[in-house]
Amino acid sequence: MPFSVPYLRDSSPVTTMLRILHLSDIHLGTTTHGKINPRTGMNTRIEDFTNALKLCIDRAIADRADLVLFTGDAFPDATPPPFVQQAFADQFRRLADAHIPTILLVGNHDLFAQGQGGASLTIYRSLAVPRFIVGDRLTTHRLTTCHGAVQVITLPWLSKSALLTRQETAGLTAEEIDSLFLNRLSLVLEAEIRQLDPRVPTILMAHAMVDSATCGSERFLTTGKGFYLPLALLTRAVFSYVALGHVHRHQCLCSDPPVVYAGSVERVDFSEEKETKGYCWIEIDDQHRAHWQFCPLPTRPLVTIRLDVQNATDPQKLLLDTIRRELKEGAIARLIFQIRPEQLTAIDEPELHRAMAIAHSYSLNPEVINHTNRVRVSELSPTAIFDPISALRAYLTTREDLQAVAEELVALAEELWQESSEFQPEQMNLKL
8 A cells, every 4th residue: 555665674783672662552443534445345444554553563573572562442442343353363463473572451442341341352361372461450560581571560541440449439529539549549559669670670551641641532532431640650760661552642751761652553533633653662771771762654644625715716726726736645635615605606516526536535524604694683682672573573674685575574473473362272172
């Protein structure tokens, strides 16, 4: 496909550094803005997301990663169709075949029924996939890699019920429950930190919303009631690197230690149109310092063409010229334009469709702007007292287009009003 640009291979000499690939929020199975590929029978957006995942796995294998960290949200929900599960498993099996340890952290989209009943990723533990760890609880995992040992604390997406009982929260306000939850979480995390081996580098994996993060579509995709983690909870000197998931926009919240959202591997919707997607490559030296870089992926572009043609003498030409200038071949596109009602006859819609046809998928979204001003009748102020007929007469004085029939309308209104005044509910056996 036109976006399969190879990554820049690391040409640095082989070192004893611990090499780690961090990816997140795959959302494999997303079909929004896709269409069926007639050659494969698969939705093209599923193919896009699979291709992005494949490029991540390619890098891990090609550059001999010692560890792969996936920080949650494998699918749009916890019950993906079998062919989507297979596409996910096919790619991650390549890591097992390459003997690369992998940790799959459970995100909010991986949970059944808001955390009750397990998670979609736990099947990899049930199948005892070699060197695969499922992070579905807050605990510490100790691994031995080709370049030494590493400790990884997993902090999956947690509902408040994971650490608090109903009795503990009875009668508390939402703010008080949040405070109690964070205090409990801090204690549990501190207990894990106290058991760490200081001679071994430590990584924290967390699928959470950090209070200083800039978020996007995940704000609306979140299932269940989430919580915000204070950044101070994560910026502990004991951590060499903090690998975050849940927020789709790649960002570094702190440099020492690095607290990094890898971001999603593909754009989920137009709220992510301007975001660069990718993964993170980390190398940890013998002083436990992490050296990391963000590696962009060649994902399918989303393009919004937005313009106002209300003052254009030839709105069709302006639309076509703008499409030819801004539309990218193979992109997911939307054309949004403001137009006056009287200009609609000047728009050749089939021609617009032909111009947009180079897009992978597209939509036309005209916004018809009616500039007819609503006339306020000064006599009809909120404090004025009018009977309906007088109010109608006052309104009709403002409508030049109705003057020819004004008296007829008033006469009809008076007739209706008279009939309603003579109406007696008991004549229809209505009980009021």
